[in-house]
Amino acid sequence: MPNISEIGRNMPASPIRKLVPYAEAALAKGTTVYHLNIGQPDIQTPEVVLEKMAHLNLKVIAYSHSAGFASYREGLAKYYAGFGISVTADDMMITTGGSEALLIGMNTCFNPGDEIIVPEPFYANYNGFATACGLKVVPVTARIDNGFALPPIEAFEKRITDRTRGILICNPGNPTGYLYSKAEMETLRDMVKANDLFLFADEVYREFCYDGATHHSAMLLKGIENHVVLVDSVSKRYSMCGARVGALISRNKAVMATALKFGQARLSPPTFGQIAGEAALATPDRYFTEVQAEYVKRRNILVEGLNRIEGVICPKPSGAFYAMAQLPVDSAEKFCQWLLESFSWENQTVMLAPAAGFYASQGPGNQQVRIAYVLHQDALKKAIRCLEEALKAYPGSLQANAVARARS
Amino acid sequence: MPNISEIGRNMPASPIRKLVPYAEAALAKGTTVYHLNIGQPDIQTPEVVLEKMAHLNLKVIAYSHSAGFASYREGLAKYYAGFGISVTADDMMITTGGSEALLIGMNTCFNPGDEIIVPEPFYANYNGFATACGLKVVPVTARIDNGFALPPIEAFEKRITDRTRGILICNPGNPTGYLYSKAEMETLRDMVKANDLFLFADEVYREFCYDGATHHSAMLLKGIENHVVLVDSVSKRYSMCGARVGALISRNKAVMATALKFGQARLSPPTFGQIAGEAALATPDRYFTEVQAEYVKRRNILVEGLNRIEGVICPKPSGAFYAMAQLPVDSAEKFCQWLLESFSWENQTVMLAPAAGFYASQGPGNQQVRIAYVLHQDALKKAIRCLEEALKAYPGSLQANAVARARS
Numbered sequence: 001m002p003n004i005s006e007i008g009r010n011m012p013a014s015p016i017r018k019l020v021p022y023a024e025a026a027l028a029k030g031t032t033v034y035h036l037n038i039g040q041p042d043i044q045t046p047e048v049v050l051e052k053m054a055h056l057n058l059k060v061i062a063y064s065h066s067a068g069f070a071s072y073r074e075g076l077a078k079y080y081a082g083f084g085i086s087v088t089a090d091d092m093m094i095t096t097g098g099s100e101a102l103l104i105g106m107n108t109c110f111n112p113g114d115e116i117i118v119p120e121p122f123y124a125n126y127n128g129f130a131t132a133c134g135l136k137v138v139p140v141t142a143r144i145d146n147g148f149a150l151p152p153i154e155a156f157e158k159r160i161t162d163r164t165r166g167i168l169i170c171n172p173g174n175p176t177g178y179l180y181s182k183a184e185m186e187t188l189r190d191m192v193k194a195n196d197l198f199l200f201a202d203e204v205y206r207e208f209c210y211d212g213a214t215h216h217s218a219m220l221l222k223g224i225e226n227h228v229v230l231v232d233s234v235s236k237r238y239s240m241c242g243a244r245v246g247a248l249i250s251r252n253k254a255v256m257a258t259a260l261k262f263g264q265a266r267l268s269p270p271t272f273g274q275i276a277g278e279a280a281l282a283t284p285d286r287y288f289t290e291v292q293a294e295y296v297k298r299r300n301i302l303v304e305g306l307n308r309i310e311g312v313i314c315p316k317p318s319g320a321f322y323a324m325a326q327l328p329v330d331s332a333e334k335f336c337q338w339l340l341e342s343f344s345w346e347n348q349t350v351m352l353a354p355a356a357g358f359y360a361s362q363g364p365g366n367q368q369v370r371i372a373y374v375l376h377q378d379a380l381k382k383a384i385r386c387l388e389e390a391l392k393a394y395p396g397s398l399q400a401n402a403v404a405r406a407r408s
Numbered sequence: 409m410p411n412i413s414e415i416g417r418n419m420p421a422s423p424i425r426k427l428v429p430y431a432e433a434a435l436a437k438g439t440t441v442y443h444l445n446i447g448q449p450d451i452q453t454p455e456v457v458l459e460k461m462a463h464l465n466l467k468v469i470a471y472s473h474s475a476g477f478a479s480y481r482e483g484l485a486k487y488y489a490g491f492g493i494s495v496t497a498d499d500m501m502i503t504t505g506g507s508e509a510l511l512i513g514m515n516t517c518f519n520p521g522d523e524i525i526v527p528e529p530f531y532a533n534y535n536g537f538a539t540a541c542g543l544k545v546v547p548v549t550a551r552i553d554n555g556f557a558l559p560p561i562e563a564f565e566k567r568i569t570d571r572t573r574g575i576l577i578c579n580p581g582n583p584t585g586y587l588y589s590k591a592e593m594e595t596l597r598d599m600v601k602a603n604d605l606f607l608f609a610d611e612v613y614r615e616f617c618y619d620g621a622t623h624h625s626a627m628l629l630k631g632i633e634n635h636v637v638l639v640d641s642v643s644k645r646y647s648m649c650g651a652r653v654g655a656l657i658s659r660n661k662a663v664m665a666t667a668l669k670f671g672q673a674r675l676s677p678p679t680f681g682q683i684a685g686e687a688a689l690a691t692p693d694r695y696f697t698e699v700q701a702e703y704v705k706r707r708n709i710l711v712e713g714l715n716r717i718e719g720v721i722c723p724k725p726s727g728a729f730y731a732m733a734q735l736p737v738d739s740a741e742k743f744c745q746w747l748l749e750s751f752s753w754e755n756q757t758v759m760l761a762p763a764a765g766f767y768a769s770q771g772p773g774n775q776q777v778r779i780a781y782v783l784h785q786d787a788l789k790k791a792i793r794c795l796e797e798a799l800k801a802y803p804g805s806l807q808a809n810a811v812a813r814a815r816s
Contacts, residue, residue: 001634001660002573002606008516008666014474017672045469053464053680061453061648061684066422096504096652099674107540108416112520128673132515134542165410198410226409240469242679244504244652252409258416264425265536266507271650272461272680276469 007134012127015357022340023351032348033340034383036371039174041321043239043294043374045276046287052279053272064271066263068094068247072278076247079281083206085219093248093259094269094277098204098233099125101248104262105229106133108255109198114165116200117156121148121324121358121365123174123202138164139360144326144368147315148176150184156191166198167191172205172215175358175370176324177299177317179209182216189221199224204233204246205320207288210296213318219249226252234273236321238280239291243273295321298373298380305384306371309391311399314371323371324355330396332356332369338394345389348382415542420535423765430748431759440756441748442791444779447582449729451647451702451782453684454695460687461680472679474671476502476655480686484655487689491614493627501656501667502677502685506612506641507533509656512670513637514541516663517606522573524608525564529556529732529766529773531582531610546572547768552734552776555723556584558592564599574606575599580613580623583766583778584732585707585725587617590624597629607632612641612654613728615696618704621726627657634660642681644729646688647699651681703729706781706788713792714779717799719807722779731779732763738804740764740777746802753797756790 016037026033044050067073073089080087095101102125110116112134118126120139130137140155142148156167167188172179180188192199201218209215218228233246248259263269299316302323306314311328329335333354343349355368373380391397424445434441452458475481481497488495503509510533518524520542526534528547538545548563550556564575575596580587588596600607609626617623626636641654656667707724710731714722719736737743741762751757763776781788799805 002517002604004516004662004666005519007519008669011666011669011673013669014672017474040471042468044467049469050466053466054462056461058458058461059452060450061457061650063448063649066425096508096678097675100504103674108412109410111413111415112542125673125675128669132670132673134520196410241471242469242676244676244678254412258412258419261416261419261421261536262540264422265419265533265540266511267505267533268650268652270504270652270678270681272684273678276680 007131010131012124012131015124016353019336019340019351022337026340026349030347031344034348034350034375034379034386036373036375036383037351037353039236039322039372039374040241041236041239041374042376043291045240046238046280046283048282049238049240049276049279053276056275061271063268064274066268067092067260068269069274069278072274075278075281080219083215083217085217087219087249087251091249091251091256093256093263094274095246095248096269097235097244098202098231098246101231101233101246102126102129102202103132104259105200105231105248106130106135107262108258109229110135110165113163115161115163116166116168117159117164118168118360119151120360121175121355123170124357126168127360136163137360141361141364142176142178144313144315144324148173148178148324150180150187153187153191160195164195164197166200168200168202170202172208172317172319174205174320175322175355177320177322179213179319180216185216185218185221189224192224192227197227198229199227200229200231202231204231204236207237208292208295208321209319210292210299211318229255234277234280238283240276240280243276244270245273245277295373297377299323301377301380302371302373302384305381309388311391321373323373324368325371326368328391328397328399329367329394330398332365332367334396335394336369339390343390343393345386348386350383350386350390415539418539420532420539423532424761427744427748427759430745434748434757438755439752442756442758442783442787442794444781444783444791445759445761447644447730447780447782448649449644449647449782450784451699453648454646454688454691456690457646457648457684457687461684464683469679472676472682474676475500475668476677477682477686480682483686483689488627491623491625493625495627495657495659499657499659499664501664501671502682503654503656504677505643505652506610506639506654509639509641509654510534510537510610511540512667513608513639513656514538514543515670516666517637518543518573521571523569523571524574524576525567525572526576526768527559528768529583529763531578532765534576535768545768549769549772550584550586552721552723552732556581556586556732558588558595561595561599568603572603572605574608576608576610578610580616580725580727582613582728583730583763585728585730587621587727588624593624593626593629597632600632600635605635606637607635608637608639610639612639612644615645616700616703616729617727618700618707619726623727637663642685642688646691648684648688651684652678653681653685703781705785707731709785709788710779710781710792713789717796719799729781731781732776733779734776736799736805736807737775737802738806740773740775742804743802744777747798751798751801753794756794758791758794758798
C-alpha cells in the first residue's frame with residue numbers, strides 16, 4: 001500500500017474540529033451546547049441575495065471566466081472605491097472563498113522553504129495553507145495585556161532572515177478582534193518596504209469595526225503598491241460563508257498574471273456563489289448598521305460578562321466577532337474538553353475553541369480560548385453564566401484551587 | 409518589488425486560452441466563430457436541478473461539513489452502487505470541482521519531486537496541478553493510429569524510476585475520447601500492484617460511453633483497493649460546470665483522513681453547488697439516454713465529416729465529447745491562430761484547441777487538434793465545412809502544398 005505524502009502528514013488537523021465528537025456526545029445526552037467555537041454567523045444573508053437566488057433563471061450552469069465574472073469584478077472595484085481603495089477589475093481574481101485566495105496567493109508569491117512572519121495568535125488555517133505550500137510560519141507573539149496590539153517592530157526585525165519573504169496580517173483580527181491603527185499599518189509598511197517583502201492582508205472582517213473606529217486597509221498604504229496582496233471574502237461580510245466566494249487582489253501585475261495561471265488550472269470560481277456575491281453588492285448600508293449594532297451589543301455582553309468572572313481576562317475587541325479570553329485554568333484544552341464531556345449546568349454547556357491552535361509558539365495560548373459571539377444576546381448571556389459555573393466546578397480551575405487553598 | 413515564486417513562473421498558461429484574444433478580434437470583425445475548443449457543453453442542466461435552485465429557501469448561506477453534506481455523500485454512494493461500485497459516505501470528500509479533487513489528491517499522495525506517469529495526450533490542467541504540487545509528469549505517448557489505446561505495458565515500465573509514485577488516467581479520456589477496455593484496466597491494475605503505486609482515475613465522463621460500450625471503473629479493480637483514488641465531478645455529467653462540485657473518493661483510510669485535513673483548511677465545498685449536485689442525483693435515466701443519443705449524432709457528424717477531408721485523420725471516440733484529429737498542416741498552433749486571425753469562409757471561422765498543450769512530449773501533438781463536439785448538429789456541420797475550406801486556403805497546408813507541388 002503506497003504511503004501518503006510528507007506534506008499530508010504535516011498538515012495540521014483543525015484545532016476546532018477535534019472537540020466535535022465530545023460536543024456530539026453531549027448533544028446525544030440531551031445537553032444544550034452553546035457553540036461559541038465557530039465563526040459561522042447566525043445573521044441572515046442580505047435580502048437582495050436571497051431574492052436573487054430565489055429567482056434564478058439559468059438553463060446551463062456554465063463555467064465563468066477563470067478570474068470570475070467581469071461584471072462582478074467591476075462591481076467590486078466600485079465597492080472598494082467606497083473605502084477609498086482604487087483598484088480595477090484587472091487587479092482582481094475571484095476565488096473560491098478567502099481560502100483559495102490565500103492558497104493561490106501563497107503559491108504565487110512564495111517558494112517552498114520560504115518564511116512568512118505572522119503575528120500570533122492567528123487564524124489557524126494559515127498554518128494549513130502554509131504547510132500545503134511548504135512555507136514556514138514564523139510567529140511574532142502579540143500580548144493579551146495590550147489587547148493583541150501589533151508587536152513592536154524590533155520583535156519582527158529579530159525574526160527576519162534571508163528566507164523571509166512576507167508578512168501576513170488579519171485586520172480586524174481573527175481570533176483577536178484587534179483592529180490595527182493607522183500608525184501600526186505604517187509600521188508594517190516601512191518594514192515591508194525596507195525588507196522588500198510581500199504584505200498579505202486578510203481583511204475579510206472589514207465591515208466589522210466598532211465604536212466609530214476606522215479600518216485602515218493595507219491597500220491604502222503608499223509606496224508598497226507592488227507588495228500588497230489583499231485577501232477578501234463575502235463569507236462574513238454578508239453572512240454567506242457557504243457561497244465560497246472571495247477575491248485575491250493586488251496591483252502587482254506579475255502577481256495577478258501568475259495567480260491567473262493557478263486560476264485557469266481550476267477553471268473558474270463557483271457560478272452560483274458569484275451570482276450571490278454580485279447581488280450582495282447592492283446590500284443597503286442599513287444592513288451593516290444593524291449587523292454592527294447587534295455585534296456591539298453581543299460583544300459588550302460577552303466582554304463585560306467575562307471580565308466580571310474572577311480570574312478571567314478578556315480585552316475588548318474593536319472589530320470582527322471574536323474575543324480572546326485568558327481563563328484561570330490549568331489547560332484551556334483540557335477545560336474545553338471537560339466542558340463537553342463532564343460538565344453541565346441546568347443541562348447546558350459551552351463549546352469554546354482552545355487558543356493553542358491559533359499560536360505557532362508553544363505556551364502563550366495554553367490558558368486562552370477564542371470565543372465567537374455569533375449567538376443571539378440571550379443565548380450569549382446563558383453561555384456566560386454557564387462558563388462562570390463551570391470555572392467554579394472545574395477540577396483544574398486555578399481560581400477554585402486558590403480559593404480551596406485559602407480556605408484549607 | 410518582491411519576485412513571484414518559481415512554481416508560479418513554471419505554472420503552464422492554459423493552452424486553450426492563448427487563442428482567446430484572436431477569437432475576440434475575429435468576433436469584433438463580425439465573423440461567426442464556432443467554438444470547438446472548449447468543453448463547456450450546450451446541453452441543458454437537468455430540470456430537477458433547475459427546479460430545485462429556483463425554489464431555494466435559505467436564510468443563512470452557511471458552511472457545510474468540510475467533507476460536504478452527509479446526505480449528499482450518502483446519495484452519491486447509492487449513485488456509485490448503480491455502477492457496481494461499493495463505497496460509503498466516509499470514502500468520499502466533496503470537492504470544489506474535479507479540479508480540487510485532483511489538487512488535494514496529489515498533495516495527499518505525492519511529495520514534491522515525485523513522478524507520476526500519465527498517458528498522453530492528457531487533460532492539459534494535469535500539468536498545472538502537478539506543477540503546483542512540485543510533481544513531475546512523465547508521459548507515455550498513446551498513438552492516434554490505434555485511437556489512443558493504452559500504450560503497451562513495456563512503455564510504462566521503461567519510465568518507472570525510484571521516484572515514480574503513481575499513474576494518472578482519464579477514462580473516458582479528455583482529449584482523446586478513448587474508453588479503456590477491461591483488459592487495459594487490468595493491465596494498469598497489475599502495474600500499480602507490482603510497483604506499489606497510486607492509481608488516480610479521472611472518471612468525470614463516466615456517463616458518456618457510446619455504441620453500447622461499458623465503462624470499467626478503476627474502483628472495480630480487485631486487489632488495489634488502497635491504491636485507487638477516484639476523481640469525479642458533476643460538471644459534465646449534468647452540464648453544470650459552474651457548480652464547481654466534484655468528489656475525491658478512495659477506500660484508503662489514510663488518504664481520506666489526510667485529504668480531509670486539506671479540506672478543513674479550506675472550510676467547505678460550495679453550498680449552492682452541493683444543493684444542485686444533490687438534486688441532480690434524481691436526474692431521470694432518460695436525460696442521459698437523450699444526451700448520449702445527441703452526442704453520438706454529433707460525434708458521427710464530426711468524425712465522418714473530418715475523415716472525408718483529404719489528409720485528416722480522426723479516430724472515432726467511444727466516450728466523452730472530444731475527438732483528436734491529425735491535420736495536414738505544418739503546425740496546428742499556427743493553423744489555429746490563422747483560422748481566427750486571417751481566415752473566414754462565408755463570414756465564419758472555427759476555433760480549435762491545438763493539441764501540443766495536451767502532450768508533455770515535444771512533437772507528437774504538433775499537427776493535432778482537440779475538437780469538442782459541444783455544438784448542435786447544424787453548427788457542427790457548418791464548422792466542418794469551414795474547416796475543409798480553411799485547409800484548402802491555409803498557406804501551411806501540407807495537402808494544398810502537395811497538390812500545388814503535383815500541379816507545378
